[in-house]
Amino acid sequence: MLTNLKEQPKDKILGLMAMYREDPRQTKVDLGVGVYKNAEGVTPVMRAVKTAERKIVEEQITKAYTGLAGDPVYSEAMIDMLLAQSVDKARLAAVATPGGTGAIRQAFELIKTANPKARVFVSDPTWPNHVSILNHLGIEMVKYRYFDAETRGVNFDGMMEDLAEVTGDDVVLLHGCCHNPTGANLNLTQWQSVIDLINDKACLPMIDIAYQGFGDGLEEDAAATRLVASSVPELLIAASCSKNFGIYRERTGLLIAMSEKAENTAIAQGNLNHLNRQNFSFPPDHGARVVATILTDDTLKADWMAELEETRLGMLALREQLASELQRLSGSDRFGFLAQHRGMFSQLGTTPDMVEKLRVDNAIYMVGDSRMNIAGLNKNSVPILAQAIVDAGI
Structure with a gap:
């Protein structure tokens, strides 16, 4: 019976992650995977989560x-x-x-x-x-x-x-x-x-x-x-x-x-x-x-909300930095939408061919529909991405 199974389509994002791992270029930038990363490229465990987990370990009496x-x-x-x-x-x-x-x-x-x-x-x-x-x-x-x-x-x-x-x-x-x-x-x-x-x-x-x-x-x-x-x-x-x-x-x-x-x-x-x-x-x-x-828990909730706000403002700052850098390099405000978008993602609105060009020429990894994870950036990689976008003529 199992011989009747057909191969399922490969997950494009997982494939992109594998290509990124194998790329030896030091300036490579991962904008594909949809997880939050801090400036060090780590998805951190939030302070309140760590505290809550310790409390649960100490107080929980069953796993029923x-x-x-x-x-x-x-x-x-x-x-x-x-x-x-x-x-x-x-x-x-x-x-x-x-x-x-x-x-x-x-x-x-x-x-x-x-x-x-x-x-x-x-x-x-x-x-x-x-x-x-x-x-x-x-x-x-x-x-x-x-x-x-x-x-x-x-x-x-x-x-x-x-x-x-x-x-x-x-x-x-x-x-x-x-x-x-x-x-x-x-x-x-x-x-x-x-x-x-x-x-x-x-x-x-x-x-x-x-x-x-x-x-x-x-x-x-x-x-x-x-x-x-x-x-x-x-x-x-x-x-x-x-x-x-x-x-x-x-x-x-x-x-x-x-x-x-x-x-x-x-x-x-x-x-x-x-x-x-x-x-x-x-x-x-x-x-x-x-x-x-x-x-x-009022104390844990307040700490969680404070760290969540730090995360949000960090992504917003990256958006504003990228939009500003693109304006400086291109002499145009056509990328102002990046500062107006919200959340982890923005879509550049370019073609899969251009996305592939960014990967081949500049080690910029994003999904083929030009969705990029803003949280995959940091202060040092923003200028790299901006220059690549301008050089590609997007």
Whole structure:
């Protein structure tokens, strides 16, 4: 039977990482892999995480299973961080998941269970795993215009024109903040227009929020998600703790399902629990317990928020340095969008051939669609990247 298996497509980012490791050039720059790195090229363990882990080791008395939904203290703490007082919590069902990817997978499974005819509208471009999981599950995907390669901003008119085709059977997938891969985000006025369309079409919105705290601040990055939650009858939210808590390998995520009425919450919760049972039984607990420990301890939470803000401001400084250096070298302000984008990523808006030229000529590694991880830079590598971009004629 196993001889019938077909070779699966290679992961482009993992392939890029292998090429980077094998490149002997001392000036090589890795802008491909989507993890935060400090100036020394290390993804650090945050101070509050270390303290929380020590506390857990000292106080934990069992490694027995949690419930199917995970630790309720974790879910409650995450809901407070994401949604604050924007919605009646009695309408919310939630389950812990193996990372944000697990939350997205469970959300798509829930959609398929609720309506096998549902189509999912995704931004063009979007995070590749969105597309991969939808295809794997056999859910029809429809792309809507999002990124304008000329302005390197949001093509909002095109987006709204494409979303006008949505029906009540469909789902609109939105990035809560720090759009991946482009770094270009909707403003709150545009968000309100999207909400009005969603309500007019009676479709289901889904928000993927993986970078809260990496854009404009912890509260500011939640503003759009809270606005949607307070304005629509139903909502799915897939959240990740990988980036803002720096616990990538702990696989810590959360899926929230908001029902129109509180009396429907128990059914939604039962379905979420069922999906967890079918896919992995009980969700992993260590990362979730770390997050819960931090968010429920005022001192740890304050230290975590301070370090998260340092991380955010560091990435913003790199953006501003790169935009300034490109302006100096090119004599043009056409790269000003880099300082306006938010989060870890920006998309240059150039061709795969140009991306390959940067790799071959200058050891600059980025994904073929020209997505680059700003956190892969430091003060010394910014001038190298800027010069390479200008020399390539981008």
